[in-house]
Amino acid sequence: MTDSSLFDRDARVRRVVESDRDVAALFAVGGVCLLAAFVMFVLDSTMAVVPLVGFVAATGYGWFAHQAETARALTFLGTVSTVVVLGLITVYVFLEAWPVLQLMGVRLFGFTDPITVFGVTLLPGVESYWSTSEHVYSLIPMIWGTFVTTVIATLIAAPLGIAAALFLAEIAPPLVRETVKPAVEILAGIPSIVYGYLGFVTLNTFLFTNLEMANLGSLFLVGLVIGLMALPTVVSVADDALTSVPASMRDGAIAMGCTEWQTMKSITLPAALSGVSAAVLLGIGRAVGETMAATVILGHSQRLPDPLQDVFDNTETLTSLIASQYGNADGLHMNALFTAGVVLFVTVLILSVGARRVEIRMERKLGGGE
Amino acid sequence: MSHTDESALAAERTGTAQRLASAVVGVGLVTFVLSLLSVARILTEETTLLGVGLYDFLALGALAMGVGVVVLGVGSRTGAFETNPDDTPGLVTAALFGVGAFVVAGLVASQTLGLGTLGWFALAAVSFVVALFAVALTPEDIGSTLPAGGVAVGAAALVLGDVLAPGFAWEPVGFSATFTGAMVAPLVLAVATLVASWAAAKAYEGYGSRGRQTGAYLLVGINAVGILTVLAGLLAFIALKGVGPATQGFSLVPFEWPFVTNGYSYQPDIVNGVYPAIVGTVWLVVGAVITGVPVAVAAALFLTEYAEQGRFVGAVEIATNGLWSTPSVVYGLFGYAFLVPRLGGSTSLVSGMLVLGFMLMPLCLITSREAIKAVPDEYRDASAALGVSQWETIRSVVLPAALPGVLTGVILGVGRIAGETAPILLVMAGGLRDDAPDVLGSFEFTSAAPYVANDALLQSAPALPYQLYATITAGVSAENAAEFGWATAFVLLVVVLSFYAIGIASRIYFRRRLNA
Numbered sequence: 001m002t003d004s005s006l007f008d009r010d011a012r013v014r015r016v017v018e019s020d021r022d023v024a025a026l027f028a029v030g031g032v033c034l035l036a037a038f039v040m041f042v043l044d045s046t047m048a049v050v051p052l053v054g055f056v057a058a059t060g061y062g063w064f065a066h067q068a069e070t071a072r073a074l075t076f077l078g079t080v081s082t083v084v085v086l087g088l089i090t091v092y093v094f095l096e097a098w099p100v101l102q103l104m105g106v107r108l109f110g111f112t113d114p115i116t117v118f119g120v121t122l123l124p125g126v127e128s129y130w131s132t133s134e135h136v137y138s139l140i141p142m143i144w145g146t147f148v149t150t151v152i153a154t155l156i157a158a159p160l161g162i163a164a165a166l167f168l169a170e171i172a173p174p175l176v177r178e179t180v181k182p183a184v185e186i187l188a189g190i191p192s193i194v195y196g197y198l199g200f201v202t203l204n205t206f207l208f209t210n211l212e213m214a215n216l217g218s219l220f221l222v223g224l225v226i227g228l229m230a231l232p233t234v235v236s237v238a239d240d241a242l243t244s245v246p247a248s249m250r251d252g253a254i255a256m257g258c259t260e261w262q263t264m265k266s267i268t269l270p271a272a273l274s275g276v277s278a279a280v281l282l283g284i285g286r287a288v289g290e291t292m293a294a295t296v297i298l299g300h301s302q303r304l305p306d307p308l309q310d311v312f313d314n315t316e317t318l319t320s321l322i323a324s325q326y327g328n329a330d331g332l333h334m335n336a337l338f339t340a341g342v343v344l345f346v347t348v349l350i351l352s353v354g355a356r357r358v359e360i361r362m363e364r365k366l367g368g369g370e
Numbered sequence: 371m372s373h374t375d376e377s378a379l380a381a382e383r384t385g386t387a388q389r390l391a392s393a394v395v396g397v398g399l400v401t402f403v404l405s406l407l408s409v410a411r412i413l414t415e416e417t418t419l420l421g422v423g424l425y426d427f428l429a430l431g432a433l434a435m436g437v438g439v440v441v442l443g444v445g446s447r448t449g450a451f452e453t454n455p456d457d458t459p460g461l462v463t464a465a466l467f468g469v470g471a472f473v474v475a476g477l478v479a480s481q482t483l484g485l486g487t488l489g490w491f492a493l494a495a496v497s498f499v500v501a502l503f504a505v506a507l508t509p510e511d512i513g514s515t516l517p518a519g520g521v522a523v524g525a526a527a528l529v530l531g532d533v534l535a536p537g538f539a540w541e542p543v544g545f546s547a548t549f550t551g552a553m554v555a556p557l558v559l560a561v562a563t564l565v566a567s568w569a570a571a572k573a574y575e576g577y578g579s580r581g582r583q584t585g586a587y588l589l590v591g592i593n594a595v596g597i598l599t600v601l602a603g604l605l606a607f608i609a610l611k612g613v614g615p616a617t618q619g620f621s622l623v624p625f626e627w628p629f630v631t632n633g634y635s636y637q638p639d640i641v642n643g644v645y646p647a648i649v650g651t652v653w654l655v656v657g658a659v660i661t662g663v664p665v666a667v668a669a670a671l672f673l674t675e676y677a678e679q680g681r682f683v684g685a686v687e688i689a690t691n692g693l694w695s696t697p698s699v700v701y702g703l704f705g706y707a708f709l710v711p712r713l714g715g716s717t718s719l720v721s722g723m724l725v726l727g728f729m730l731m732p733l734c735l736i737t738s739r740e741a742i743k744a745v746p747d748e749y750r751d752a753s754a755a756l757g758v759s760q761w762e763t764i765r766s767v768v769l770p771a772a773l774p775g776v777l778t779g780v781i782l783g784v785g786r787i788a789g790e791t792a793p794i795l796l797v798m799a800g801g802l803r804d805d806a807p808d809v810l811g812s813f814e815f816t817s818a819a820p821y822v823a824n825d826a827l828l829q830s831a832p833a834l835p836y837q838l839y840a841t842i843t844a845g846v847s848a849e850n851a852a853e854f855g856w857a858t859a860f861v862l863l864v865v866v867l868s869f870y871a872i873g874i875a876s877r878i879y880f881r882r883r884l885n886a
Contacts, residue, residue: 044711044712067761071761071764072672072761075669075671075672075676076676077668078664078665078666078668078672079668079672079686081669082666082669082690082693082731082735085689086689086693086696089696089728092708160593160597164594167591168594171591172594180594182878184598185870185874186870187601187605189782189869189870190605190863190866190867191789191791191835191863193839193859193862194608194838197838197856198608201855201856206411210553211547211548211549211550213548228600228601228604232601258579259579259583260583261582261583262579285695289695289696289698291698291791292792292835296839307544309544310544310546312545312547313546319699319792322702322796323699323792323795341700341703344699344700345696348695348696348700349692349696352691352694353688356691
């Protein structure tokens with residue numbers, strides 16, 4: 001009796017240990033296969049398919065023999081791969097940009113006139129801003145173009161978007177809110193190329209005739225279109241921020257005899273400020289990275305507007321530079337386009353981290369306020 | 371006592387002041403809308419209304435509003451109207467009028483009087499200070515109505531006095547654009563009527579905090595309606611332009627819809643269509659979903675069910691947000707540098723699928739994570755109490771409960787990537803063509819690694835958004851290029867917005883069911 005129970009336990013323990021060993025072996029095989037496949041793919045070997053099949057086989061076996069452990073490992077792999085993808089993007093975009101980063105150095109941000117302070121050259125000048133034949137690549141005109149269009153877009157999308165969010169979240173009756181909010185979210189989905197087409201076919205000629213401009217296409221129009229495009233996104237996110245303000249805060253103000261407008265101005269908006277700023281930052285991020293509208297509307301000349309503040313001039317943005325030149329670029333020229341990508345990538349990453357920080361602060365503040 | 375108060379209040383509601391204020395707001399809204407239509411050149415200076423030229427008509431409206439607003443203010447001050455104004459209109463109002471004065475004085479000094487930078491700036495700054503203090507130090511009823519009335523009357527006078535006539539042209543130095551009277555006059559009138567309407571709305575409620583609320587609500591409301599109108603107008607415009615060419619030769623019985631079922635054949639007598647592009651887009655979406663969604667859902671599961679909050683999770687969150695915000699053109703560059711050389715060396719459908727899959731990943735991850743988080747912990751506890759293992763709980767309790775949320779996220783993500791042009795520009799391209807990519811029929815086994823080949827996957831394929839771009843750059847058959855473009859834009863819009871509509875509708879439905 002005791003013998004058999006002892007035997008039983010032994011067997012169970014052995015089974016568990018064996019199963020553990022089995023799982024460990026399985027993970028080792030699967031992991032090595034996947035790693036091998038990845039490395040071979042990166043090294044551009046078509047043989048990568050062999051270890052990949054091995055990985056699939058190991059996973060298949062694991063799914064039937066040790067489902068729980070396999071599932072857990074697979075979810076872990078999924079998580080890791082998001083980091084890997086971001087890593088790959090960073091590495092490859094930088095890698096391709098490297099030759100030109102090396103060639104130009106700080107002159108990547110150089111003006112045609114060197115910047116000197118007390119006889120010390122801080123920023124050496126470039127012969128011309130963008131010359132593919134002489135391999136001189138300065139991103140200054142494109143950065144200026146992106147900056148100008150982003151500022152115009154923000155000036156449109158931020159105030160109007162926040163006001164509209166205020167209307168949706170605080171003023172509109174429930175029925176209006178329930179129909180308009182989804183409508184705004186759907187409008188946020190209009191593809192940018194559609195805006196671009198509209199700008200190219202209709203708005204370009206409209207401004208050309210009615211403002212008697214020297215050229216079709218202008219930074220002003222691009223900013224206008226991008227601002228319009230970013231509006232629904234800003235409205236929707238800012239509305240979420242406003243509605244997440246606890247009702248108790250609002251009720252307190254109303255109970256003190258404030259009008260609804262006073263409550264909005266002095267309680268709701270300040271409380272939701274971080275969320276609303278995050279919405280605006282998201283909008284700015286979208287404006288910086290917006291490609292198609294700028295590409296289609298602008299006439300692509302890689303120079304600074306003359307004079308600088310002329311928003312009706314027809315120059316270039318970082319995104320439209322890439323989209324308009326990739327087709328006939330190779331060698332250093334292509335690498336130069338990647339430097340534009342690097343600048344975009346870094347800018348937007350900073351904006352996104354900033355927005356996330358602000359959001360975290362809001363969550364903490366509202367959580368603590370309750 | 372209380373009874374007489376009530377009747378006095380009730381009488382006041384429909385008093386002269388209220389009627390005048392509503393009339394001013396009413397005229398203001400009409401003038402505002404007509405002015406904006408003139409800025410958009412839908413109405414022009416050649417239009418006549420009631421025997422008066424449009425611009426003069428609008429100016430007369432602004433003039434009447436200005437006078438009405440001044441009457442409202444003076445009436446309140448002299449006690450003719452029952453109001454309860456504050457001591458001051460407030461610093462914000464004063465500052466805004468100050469900025470207005472700064473702009474007007476600056477423009478007049480620099481452009482009309484031709485003063486130098488120092489001169490116009492000094493004059494503008496003085497105007498700003500004077501306006502700021504003048505408004506801030508007067509009682510609210512006078513302080514908000516007189517300047518507003520002044521703005522309206524001034525704008526009207528400029529237009530009626532033919533200073534801002536259609537022939538007016540202003541060519542600011544340093545800008546390569548000319549502002550003509552035809553554009554500027556209605557713009558100035560629109561601003562003026564908005565200011566006057568705001569003042570009248572304040573007067574309607576008798577000033578004070580309630581008056582300020584009404585004034586602000588008017589502006590906020592106009593803004594919201596304006597945004598929706600512009601965006602809806604945009605959709606309507608594209609539909610108007612696109613429906614005609616998109617439904618050319620359409621018939622229900624027998625079913626024929628050449629634009630959707632034909633390719634681009636470059637033949638004059640056959641309707642050119644977008645069938646290959648539709649098929650290409652479908653394949654792109656399928657490929658992206660296969661690549662992106664499983665990974666995203668797996669990561670979301672790991673982050674919510676297995677992982678403890680810590681450094682690794684923090685890193686993943688940063689990576690997700692980074693991926694989410696990375697501009698689409700950078701994804702394109704990445705695909706060009708990493709995927710294209712490794713997948714056949716030329717732009718291809720499979721590269722496009724993978725790049726869009728990578729873009730879809732963060733979108734789905736964020737929404738799936740929210741959906742899995744939203745599954746109440748009671749479900750998990752109840753399952754655990756029954757002795758069910760963690761994985762069994764996830765598989766049979768958590769995942770089914772979170773499925774609607776996950777699906778919604780996928781649908782919305784697909785809507786977004788289906789309309790993306792910038793990434794496929796660099797990795798897929800593929801112009802106008804007659805035949806659709808045949809992915810299923812192109813699989814074949816080969817003797818050398820990788821042992822499976824698919825020509826259709828390794829070639830460029832057309833897609834709706836890229837095709838729209840191609841109609842612009844390539845300027846396809848010049849004759850009806852614009853029409854073909856509008857029709858493509860319309861079809862693309864219908865496809866993308868249907869995804870959004872379905873996704874959002876399902877989200878609302880499931881949220882309601884969860885709360886019920």
